[in-house]
Amino acid sequence: MTLKELQGEMIAAMKAKQKDRKDAVSGLIAAVKKAAIDEGCREDIPEELVDRIILKELKTAKEQVDTCPRDREELLARYREKADIIAQFAPKQLSEDEIRAVLEEKFAEVIASGNKGLIMKSVMAELRGKADGKLISKVVAELCG
Template sequence: MEIKTLQNDMIAAMKAKDKGRKDAISALVSAVKKAAIDEGCREDIPESLVDRVILKELKTAKEQLDSCPAERTDLLEEYQLRHDVIKEYAPAMMSEEEVRAYITEKFAEVVATKNKGQIMKAVMAELKGKADGKVINQVVADLCK
C-alpha cells in the first residue's frame, strides 16, 4: 500500500463529509509518517513500512474493540468503524496452507533438522507481515512432530 493511496482516500472521505472514515485514515497517515521519520525515510516511504504500520494499527484497533465495555455503545461503534476502515487497507495474510507450502519449499534444509528454534528463527524474519505469527508457530510445531 502506498502512502499516496491513503492520502487520496482521506481527501475523498473529507469531500464526502465522512468524519469517522476520515479520522481513521488520518490516524493511519499520521502513524505512517511518524514511523517514516523514526526510520529516516520521510521523503521516500516504502510500501513495506506502510503495510507494517497498518498491521500494527489494526492490532491496536482490535485490542480497543475487545477491551471496550459492552455498555459503552458509542465507543464500540467508533472503535468498530475504525477497525473496519483500517482492515480495508491491511495487506492480505497468508493462509495456513500457503505458510506450510512456503516453509516446506523454501526452508527444507532447516525443517529437516526438526529444531523448532532454528526453524522459527529462519522463517519469522522472512514471513513477518505476510502471515500471522500464531499460524506460523502452529505450522512449525506440526512440521517438528
C-alpha cells in the first residue's frame, strides 16, 4: 500500500462521514510520515516502509485490545474497531506452513548449522514485513530443535 492510497482512503472516509475509519487512517498516515522523516525519505516514501508501519500500528492496536480492562466495554469496542480497520490495510502475512516451506527451500544450509541467531538474522532479512517475527521464531525453533 502506498501513502497516496492511504490518503485516498482517508478522503473516502471523510466523504462517507466515517469518523472512526478517518481517525484510524489519519493515524496511519501520521505514523508513516513520521517514520519517513526519521529515515530521511521525506519525498519518495517506499511502499515497504508504509507496509512496515501499518504492521507496527496493527500490533500496537492489538496490544491495546489485549491490555484494555474487560469491564470497559465501550473502550474495548473502539479499540477492536480500530484494529479491524488497520488490519484491512495490512499486507498479507505468511502462514506457518508457508514460512516453513520458505525456510526449507531457501535456508536449508543455514538451518543445518543449527545456530538459531544466524538463522533468524538471514531469515528476517528475507521475510521482514511478510510474516510475524514471533511465528518465524517459533518455526525456526521447531526446525532447529
